[in-house]
Each structure stands twice: as structure tokens, then as C-alpha cells.
Amino acid sequence: MGKFSGVLFYSDYDDTLYNTAHTVSPENRAAIHYFIQNGGRFSIATGRAHRTFTPQIEREKLELNAPVVLSNGAMLYDYQADRCLVETHLDGEAPARLAQLCRVFPDLAVEAYHGEEIYVHNPNAVTTAHLNKVGGIQIPCPIGEMPTPWVKVLLEQEHAYLLAVQAHLLRCWGDSFEAIFSNPYLLELTAKGCHKGSMAARAAKLLHIDPKQFYCMGDNQNDIPMLALSAIPFAPANCAPEVKDWLAARGASPLGHCDQHAVAQAIEILDGIY
16 A cells, blocks of 8 residues: 555656657656555556567566557556466457558668567668667568568658558558557557557556546657546657647646656655545
């Protein structure tokens, strides 16, 4: 028991908890420890897959006591029990549709996540930079030869190019895919209805959390579905313009930059409330 008993806090990872120096600050770690020691439940909702997020737990000394939302909402993983609670997949038509998409947009790079493996088609500089940051070995493979099912797919290119890709994809197959940006160069595809918000809500229900005591923090468009569930939506100052606009429409504003320990700032606000 403690002042945060019954409170659940989900934070995005990259550019929210994980700063631009590619680490979690001691200030953020101390704040999370304080929150948990006083009864709170803390975890991460990330676009990273199980393979690319798991090494971060030991490397960054992450303290987590609620299931982690992985793969942009396609998976819910309990690291305390070391087991997957929920895993969703793109449907069986996804490979044919992605192959067709790549014929229309030949400069598109693709990362497809199957189990613990990352298969790539037409990798580019964005692909290299992404996998260098998150870790993981890319396996070059034609789309039609990639094993299935896929937990998620990343589409990679310049932002203007991806906007056209997103519009085409949603126009043709919007009933099958969630297609949402996790940064300007990464368009994430998951099964329809599978996003950070839906999976974080599933975790909150599993933990019997009152919606009034459910809080979320994130920096990009893929975080908006879970920010919409948050009793107070939190975002760092470095958040995407779309998030700033979303907050402003609700009379809210970002906290400090992720390099200024924004998660610790959010926990300080909760400390004042409880």
C-alpha cells in the first residue's frame, strides 16, 4: 500500500523516457522507484518489439511492475512472469498487400517482425539508423518469401513520401491496418484496432485500475490513442506537432524536454495530486 496504490502510469520509451543521449537518466529512474515504492504501477508502452526492447531492461536498470505494451500495441508482455499475455498479428493478406504497395511505391523500405526475427525489404538509410538505435539483425528477404505471421511492419522513407503511402494504404485497406507514425520516418502497421491505447487499456482492465487513476505519457502520433485514455495526458516538450496540437485542443501543454527528465516531472505532478 502507499499513496499511489491503484495508480497506473504508462510511459512511451524512445524520446520520452529514453533521452536523446540514448539512456534513461538517473533522475527518471529515481522518480520511477519512488512511484513504485509508494504503491504505483509503472510500465512502458513502446513501438519496440520484444527483441529490441528486452535488452533495455538490464542495460537501463528499468524498474517495471506492470505488463509492457510492445510493438506499438500488438503485444502485451509480463516481464515479471516472463510470458506473453497477448499477441496480435497482421492478417494473411498482409504480404500480398505489402508487395502491391511496394510496386506502387518502389522507394519504400520495409521491416517485417516475425517472432524474434526482423526481415527487411529494400533497406535504406532510415532502416540502418533505426536498427542501429534499437538493435536487432536485419534479414534481407523478398516480401513474398518472408515467414508469417507478422506482429507488425515498419515502412520507412522520407516523411512526405510516407504520407502518400499512408493515404494509399488506408484508402485501399483501411479496414485491415492501423497505420500510424512513431516518428516522421517510421510508419507503423499493426492489425486493425491494435495500438498503444487499446493494449494499455487491456492492461489497465487486467490490473483493475480505475480509469480516473490511469495516466499515460508519450511524444508522437502513435501515443495519442493512449493519451486519450489518460486522466491527465502527459507529453515531453520535444513531442511531435500533432501531439502539441492534440494537447492544446484539450487545454493542456507539454512538460519539459525528454533530456530534462520529463517522466520525473510527470511523477512529481502525481505526487502533488496524491
